[in-house]
Amino acid sequence: xxxxxxxxxxxxxxxxxxxxxxxxxxxxxxxxxxxxxxxxxxxxxxxxxxxxxxxxxxxxxxxxxxxxxxxxxxxxxxxxxxxxxxxxxxxxxxxxxxxxxxxxxxxxxxxxxxxxxxxxxxxxxxxxxxxxxxxxxxxxxxxxxxxxxxxxxxxxxxxxxxxxxxxxxxxxxxxxxxxxxxxxxxxxxxxxxxxxxxxxxxxxxxxxxxxxxxxxxxxxxxxxxxxxxxxxxxxxxxxxxxxxxxxxxxxxxxxxxxxxxxxxxxxxxxxxxxxxxxxxxxxxxxxxxxxxxxxxxxxxxxxxxxxxxxxxxxxxxxxxxxxxxxxxxxx
Numbered sequence: 001x002x003x004x005x006x007x008x009x010x011x012x013x014x015x016x017x018x019x020x021x022x023x024x025x026x027x028x029x030x031x032x033x034x035x036x037x038x039x040x041x042x043x044x045x046x047x048x049x050x051x052x053x054x055x056x057x058x059x060x061x062x063x064x065x066x067x068x069x070x071x072x073x074x075x076x077x078x079x080x081x082x083x084x085x086x087x088x089x090x091x092x093x094x095x096x097x098x099x100x101x102x103x104x105x106x107x108x109x110x111x112x113x114x115x116x117x118x119x120x121x122x123x124x125x126x127x128x129x130x131x132x133x134x135x136x137x138x139x140x141x142x143x144x145x146x147x148x149x150x151x152x153x154x155x156x157x158x159x160x161x162x163x164x165x166x167x168x169x170x171x172x173x174x175x176x177x178x179x180x181x182x183x184x185x186x187x188x189x190x191x192x193x194x195x196x197x198x199x200x201x202x203x204x205x206x207x208x209x210x211x212x213x214x215x216x217x218x219x220x221x222x223x224x225x226x227x228x229x230x231x232x233x234x235x236x237x238x239x240x241x242x243x244x245x246x247x248x249x250x251x252x253x254x255x256x257x258x259x260x261x262x263x264x265x266x267x268x269x270x271x272x273x274x275x276x277x278x279x280x281x282x283x284x285x286x287x288x289x290x291x292x293x294x295x296x297x298x299x300x301x302x303x304x305x306x307x308x309x310x311x312x313x314x315x316x317x318x319x320x321x322x323x324x325x326x327x328x329x330x331x
Contacts, residue, residue: 040108042115045301047094048294090123092297094290099132099169103139108304110146115302117153125156125297128176129286134167134189137243143168144250147175160286161185166268170279171247174254180289181271181280188279190251191266192244194236200227255279 093116099105116126128147134140150157159165159176166189173179173187181187203210203225210225221236222228248264258278274280290299 040111040304040306042111042302042304045303047290047299047301048297089296089298090125091120092125092127092290092293092299093120094127094129094299094301096129096301096303097132097143097172099130099135099140099143099172101135103132103135103143103168106139106143106146108306109143111304112302113146113149116155117149120153120155122154125158125293126150127286127290127293128157128159130159130161130165130169130173131163132166132169132172133164134169134171137168137192137247140168140171143172144175147172151175151177158289160284160289161187161271161280162286167191171250174251174279176254178282179280180282180284180286181274182285183270183272183283185271186268187271187274188263188268189266190247190260190264192240192247193266194240196222196224198223198228199225 095109095112095116097105097109120126132140147157156178157176158178158180159173161169161173161179161181162185163182164186165173165181166186170187170190200210212220212223212226214220218232218235220226221232221239223232244264248260251258251264252260255278263277263279269277269279271280271283275283293299
């Protein structure tokens with residue numbers, strides 16, 4: 001037993017030394033990688049080929065062995081025919097955007113759009129599968145501007161909403177020439193909101209003074225800790241109304257058929273209701289729409305994927321090794 005414990009103690013110490021060395025190497029590699037401007041890569045997937053292969057496998061499973069040979073032969077001939085046609089068929093590029101509150105995902109979207117513009121030819125189309133409940137005005141305004149680049153490049157843009165495109169999400173979605181939504185997807189919420197707590201009364205109760213110095217009458221309108229004034233509230237409200245007016249102008253520009261005053265109330269609707277209001281053009285899921293388009297287009301999925309730093313990848317493997325070693329020692 002003493003020999004066994006000495007051996008385990010040696011292994012544990014050796015593991016600590018190895019971990020320290022790997023950690024140092026990982027930190028150095030991570031620092032070197034951070035110096036690189038591009039931390040990700042663009043990936044292009046042939047969705048048409050994937051769909052065709054899936055259908056072929058399902059067909060083979062549904063028939064007996066004798067019929068399966070005929071199905072397989074027909075599938076090969078169809079694949080050969082479609083491969084010959086691929087040089088003539090226009091392409092459909094599929095992008096995905098799932099936006100958070102600050103719309104940080106626009107950075108990856110902009111890279112994808114740049115790649116599409118560089119690759120696309122006349123007659124090609126772009127589909128954006130969009131999901132977002134909205135967020136910051138400047139973040140989603142930038143997202144809408146990125147989508148406008150596709151239209152400036154004379155590419156037809158379609159947006160599919162399977163779940164939600166509200167507020168800033170709808171600001172982006174309405175840029176499309178065709179807006180498709182699943183029947184129970186949520187769209188709309190064309191409004192602007194801002195809110196914050198105020199701790200001034202609590203500070204006064206505890207005899208805590210709060211000082212704030214500004215230059216300019218409206219450098220700060222509402223504050224977390226100071227005493228808010230009517231003038232400050234009025235100015236804050238005025239600023240929100242101004243942003244709301246810009247939002248309505250944006251919607252009117254891309255969807256002139258809309259009665260903007262009717263829909264710009266901050267309300268949201270299901271896509272079935274929104275279709276009657278003119279907020280969407282068609283009720284359909286993105287999968288169904290893609291199946292239709294695959295008959296006439298080569299479908300490619302394009303996405304920008306962030307690479308994990310080398311140090312993070314090494315650390316993950318080291319952690320797994322140490323966990324296994326600890327479990328071994330405990331046994």
